[in-house]
Amino acid sequence: MFFLAPHQNILWRTPAINYITRFSHDSTIISPYTPHSQGLSTGFLYYRFFLTTDIQDDRVEYPRRRAIIACEVCRARKSKCDGAQPKCRLCNDLNAECVYRERGLKLEARDKLILEKLGQIESILQTSLEKEQLQTQVIKQLSLQQQQLQENLQEQQTHHLSGIITDGSDHSQLAQSSPELSHESPAFGRDKLSSNSHRDFVFSIPEHHSTPWFHLFQHPKIAPFLSSSPPSLVSPLSLETNRPPLQLNPNVLLDLSHIQPFVTSFFKNVNPFYAIVSPFSWQSYYRIALSRGFRAGPESVIVLLVLALGEASMEESLTLCRPNSPIPGLNFFASSWPLVTNILISNSIIDAQALMLTSAYLFYLVRPLEAWTILSATCMKIRAIIATAPPETLPHDEKEQLERIFWNALVFESDLLAELDLPHSGIELHEDDVGLPSGFISVPEQASLAPGSDDLWYFLAGIAIRRLLNRVHHMLYSKTTQMSISSCHPIVQELNFQLIQWYENLPAVLRFSFERRQLDNRFATVLRLRYFACQSIIWRVYVEVALQNEDLLRDPRIRMGASKCVEACLRQIEDVEEHQAGHIPYLWQGSLSIASHILMLMAVTTSAGLSQLLSYSLERMAEIITAGVRTIIRNGKLAPSIKAAAESLCDAQRQWAAQMRSVAVCIYIGVGTFVSVDVKCRMLHLVGEVE
Template identity: 50%
Template sequence: MEGEDKLQSEGQDKTPENALTKNCVGLIEERKRSISELLEGPTKYPRRRAIIACEVCRARKSKCDGGHPKCRLCIDLNAECVYRERGFKLEARDKLILDRLDSLEALFRSSSERLEKNLSSVLQLQSNQISEEPQSPLLPSASVSLSSVSTPLLPVTAQTSPSYSRQLAPSPIPSSNSAHSKSDRSSKSEYSFSIPEDHSTTWLHLIQRPQVSQLLSAPTKLLHSPLHLEIERLPLNFDSNVLLDLSQVQPLVISYFQNVNPFIALISPYSWESYYRTAMANGFQSGSESLVVLSALALGEAAQQVSITLIPSGAPIPGKELFSRAWLLVGRSLLSSSLIDLQALLLCSVYFFFLIRPLDSWNLISIVCSKVRAICSADLDLSADNRELLKRIYWNALIFESYILAELDLPHSGIECIEEQIGLPSGFLEPPVMPLTVPGTDEIWYFLADIALRKLLNRVHAMLYSKASRKMPISSFHPIVEELEFQLNQWYENLPSPIKFQFGKDKPTNRFSTMLRLRYYVCQSIIWRVYVEAALENNSLLKDERISRGALKCIEASLFRVENIDQQRDGHILYIWQGSLALVAQIILLMAISVSPVLSQLLPYPTAKITHIIRYSVKTMVLHGTFAPSIKIAANALLDAEQKWSERIGILLRT
């Protein structure tokens, strides 16, 4: 990395700080070379084999017909026919990546302790030096524990090693949940991948910075809290007398498994026929299966639309009639702790995301999180498929909760503390006798990539935007952002080809690659934003090459995200609400940058094009604001800032 080369070039003297820095950089380079060697070379995928032979046929090395309760050979021999429990079916590419993971983990384990010790020593020396100098309000003196800086982002299909489930923040993150005490969180903080409470990533924190708040006409303290507005929001009314038309179900099923399930991987395609038959036998009026089926059909109808933000005012909301019938069945599932009921509640929460009702979604998610923790505490003996379903429920709950906690200051469930007990999903089992109707394949590539990126994003929030990090000197961020950027690039390099996007202006060929690319740039912009915020307060910091280079990366990532604002519709089922609020922060940041005499010189486009991009994005956010009060207040802040920003941009254009 250029930042590491910079450190080496500056280490000509023999001070202890430079010696430690050179040693640290050498370790990072050694690790990167080793990873590169592990990931190179020809790839030969092993042939998938069926695992259905009984013990007798295995011992005799005979072909087993897989009959139940006895196979043909055991009947002929009058022998006891015993089958092993079917193991998880791994795709060939899964096995290859997991094999490489073993080598990667051995490499990381051997170097992580030395790397962490050297990085911490460097930062301690830097903090000691800076503490002797006068501090600006932006750069107070402090030291920080870097127990997670050396933690790499593991490949997206890899099982997280206990050695690398590290504490993310310099201090434990206390839960607001009374059932989850501070001491409990502290004892399990080594597993923590939660977004910290009172983090400063949101647009509301950003506009309170002096160089940004001066764009607003009213004091920022007069703005209502987005959470306050969502709490006061009127509840939805669902028609309990709706008549269902299930004559055209198949297109909705196909739409769900093509456009929704790959994002969340929550329903096994091999279980769908059983769910649907049970629901139909109950007349879709009772039972957990009915709730699962109706919610999935509602999402399938919703996924047939481009985006809820483009539906004309007064037009029917897609899927709402199906979801109205499903909502009548939710009461029973709220009181149950069965996996199928938790699965059903998560599907309902996804539909609330589609409706841009984040607090309604959170109400269901928090219940699921509590029950998942209870299930793990009970240490139940689950079948292979139920264990797999539990993993998918867990990761969806953690991801959905993180979306909401990133924008609203709500209580944490603490679900991230049991991550080590859960593990990563690996695929539902194909039944010995395939159902007549299998509506899709069990593709989990996107889901696994989303898990890995969510963990990294939570780590970024905790290490760069927590209360403790706000007390760090800017120089202490250098090794942290370099390492987080390295982990983000490792995540990208490990994406499988079906969803791996290309950098550039061309839109990816499928919606899943499109969303991963947008979220890659969101993560990159957040990683490097600390330098832009510092430079807005003190322009002279840009004389440091590392800070100017980091600010440029943030600007380029934010500009790409805002310039391609319409691509967010590809993930409209899940991402409209959280994506809109993240975009508001990036738009405000670009406004402040474009009127800064120094930072504006880093913009890759002329002022006229920047102006067009920002004005179009503000109009888009105003449209989105009609669907949720938390977006509306952010859009109103943008409109307010746009007036003064336009005046200053007009002066720049005339000159």
């Protein structure tokens, strides 16, 4: 602030308050605002001295003294505080608590927003750190429990493999003394045991594993089934990549006058697989789509895909359709396809729901790579939604919808990764953040208009067995895992126990019978097939080692495990038409599963030891294998990867028949009879029909 001096026509600076304090002992200098009659000349001389000094030497600064910090009481009473410690004079007189505190800074609104945002970031980091510490503790506990279980079961073993194996006994003894060694073939690529790795406890498909059907050709007992230039050496992924694109006509005219049967069929036959569309929200979706002419918005995509999948579920499998006949639901899908490109660039729960339905119809069309492309986009949307709006902060129905989309994406991505070497989306990293679905909230008006019920039983059972299958892949078939067969026993027993628990906890409507008969419930049929698929892969390690060294079958545990694997493989393909029950979501996966089980049974029938575990005669086995090969050939028209599997099986069947013809002895069958050479010749003639 500047003032005009009384005797000088210049502007001069107001002195700091600490100068007033410094010269307060002079009675004539009271303040810079003292009237002229009360010592103005003396004060003016002081100010002139201050001004002159400041002008003469800019480097000389007037001394500053920090103002005394007033206590809270003096500050509130607006009185001068003497700053005495521990109590000032006023607080001492009032017998009050004397508290000295620095006066806070006056913050602008922008500063407050910055501080608030920094506080939120600090809170998020702290929460993430706590979660990471908790996960680390859980992983350590699980690892310790697994190690203790393994040690306890190994101590209970009454004999060792070294007393059983006649060939390679040195290797067996080393395997017992060091679990790092293995009886397993290097072709299956198990490098190191990594039981303490974090990835072992993430319930997703490992990035490198040996379970796809084409990996079986690397086994020394299965590789001879192929000729010198087998088609199976071509990667299924490259075959699907070079596949011609879909030919769609988005301008086709739709007949929306008779859509109610399609809607009813969807909620009855398709939605239980996915549980992706709330029957209580269907009327709302349809009204919005109708108002937009089915030409814009995710609601239009959802309605069109519900109609497409509903029409598809009313017809037989694509493998049974006549050549050049129209594909059920393709017109509805073609109309939705231009709208899909618009919702790919937006992030909302309903957009992710529409993309998941798009992927579901591509699975029906047996387009695995296109389905994976849309599924990956869905996974990215889900991860973005979870990062910005955690599920616990969402309203119930939005949270429920997000959970269902998440588990659909995780389950079907795992199905794809089990057969194709595709990149992971990383969606499995959010398993701890997303709970299991519990049901939508409906009001009576919505329930009365709903086209179906909100059935979650199959969906929850499918999630559970898919997670168990992923666990099996990690613990037994990851290429970063190497274990001796003796160290596999407790792991296999534990995984089989979990499979039994899964079956026993199924609801009565889905608890299938193990009898060899067809089931009336298509969802129970699909669950039974997935049960035997899981059982076969759990016990497959015993068949693999027994194929390399049949003397291992003298061990009752290995013999029992191999027997369970052989029986599960048989149950998978003895009635191959059962796989039609899941043709909407699982036609591609089921075809490749049949191919792998056929290869395993071919290898078993050529083994003198393992063939004794068969519950059927070789003639009946030839019929089962032939029917399975015919099914894969029929399905081969739907996808290049299935066609490659069919060609490989035909090639393997020719080599298998040649090996069987070279056997000039009778083979003992597990039921206790002998098959003569004449019967075997009839069997081989039956096998040759496919050729």
